[in-house]
Amino acid sequence: MSESHDSAVEHLEIHECWDLLGANDFGRLAVATETGVDIFPMNYLVRDREIFLRSAPGSKLASITQRPSIAFEVDGRRFRRRWSIVVKGNIDRLGFDSEIVESGILELKSLNPTAKWNYLRISPESVTGRRFKASRR
Amino acid sequence: MSESHDSAVEHLEIHECWDLLGANDFGRLAVATETGVDIFPMNYLVRDREIFLRSAPGSKLASITQRPSIAFEVDGRRFRRRWSIVVKGNIDRLGFDSEIVESGILELKSLNPTAKWNYLRISPESVTGRRFKASRR
Numbered sequence: 001m002s003e004s005h006d007s008a009v010e011h012l013e014i015h016e017c018w019d020l021l022g023a024n025d026f027g028r029l030a031v032a033t034e035t036g037v038d039i040f041p042m043n044y045l046v047r048d049r050e051i052f053l054r055s056a057p058g059s060k061l062a063s064i065t066q067r068p069s070i071a072f073e074v075d076g077r078r079f080r081r082r083w084s085i086v087v088k089g090n091i092d093r094l095g096f097d098s099e100i101v102e103s104g105i106l107e108l109k110s111l112n113p114t115a116k117w118n119y120l121r122i123s124p125e126s127v128t129g130r131r132f133k134a135s136r137r
Numbered sequence: 138m139s140e141s142h143d144s145a146v147e148h149l150e151i152h153e154c155w156d157l158l159g160a161n162d163f164g165r166l167a168v169a170t171e172t173g174v175d176i177f178p179m180n181y182l183v184r185d186r187e188i189f190l191r192s193a194p195g196s197k198l199a200s201i202t203q204r205p206s207i208a209f210e211v212d213g214r215r216f217r218r219r220w221s222i223v224v225k226g227n228i229d230r231l232g233f234d235s236e237i238v239e240s241g242i243l244e245l246k247s248l249n250p251t252a253k254w255n256y257l258r259i260s261p262e263s264v265t266g267r268r269f270k271a272s273r274r
Contacts, residue, residue: 028212030165039208041210041212075178
């Protein structure tokens with residue numbers, strides 16, 4: 001979305017984007033599907049400028065394996081301003097226990113400790129952030 | 138995402154989804170692009186179980202015209218529970234002034250009253266909602 005004509009929109013520096021990503025743990029993963037696109041709310045964790053996600057088994061993973069190019073959005077509100085970070089990149093599944101442990105993703109609290117989780121990694125190709133006036137509510 | 142095995146996840150009734158959609162005005166639009174997928178934070182308004190969006194001119198619209206199948210996500214948090222609604226459907230651009238006025242979209246506060254806005258409508262094909270335990274923050 002180009003809103004460069006809108007002076008109320010502030011573009012964030014990359015270090016500020018990573019600070020905000022690191023300070024939060026909930027985002028939305030958008031993936032391409034056979035028929036269009038889907039979007040999933042997910043917990044995440046940042047380590048070394050990569051994003052680690054954990055998901056319960058489901059249809060999402062099939063899409064991700066076939067179409068690894070994804071977008072991930074995290075936003076928040078502070079007083080009357082909202083910020084939003086969009087990460088674009090590729091996602092892959094962590095296949096080795098050592099990768100999973102090293103990522104720190106196991107530190108994310110689990111909704112269901114007995115579930116067989118899938119661990120995913122986003123390797124960012126672009127990270128953009130904006131801050132703008134929050135709406136009326 | 139199938140989390141039906143997770144007893145902590147509550148699936149919302151359709152009327153509750155629409156109540157939550159109607160009580161909010163900020164969501165994320167996921168669209169397919171030539172190379173993958175993109176996601177845009179946007180204000181919205183609900184009328185007659187359709188969702189109306191307003192966007193500044195930009196690359197997004199080109200994608201939408203070519204690939205009208207989209208997903209739109211709205212979420213929020215109340216105490217220790219987070220809810221998330223995902224709407225899938227088709228998006229089109231409102232071409233007539235009468236459609237724009239009738240939608241009520243002009244009631245959305247503008248960041249920049251002088252911008253030439255584009256008005257979009259999502260015709261939902263599916264609406265699903267979940268409520269789950271919020272993460273540690």
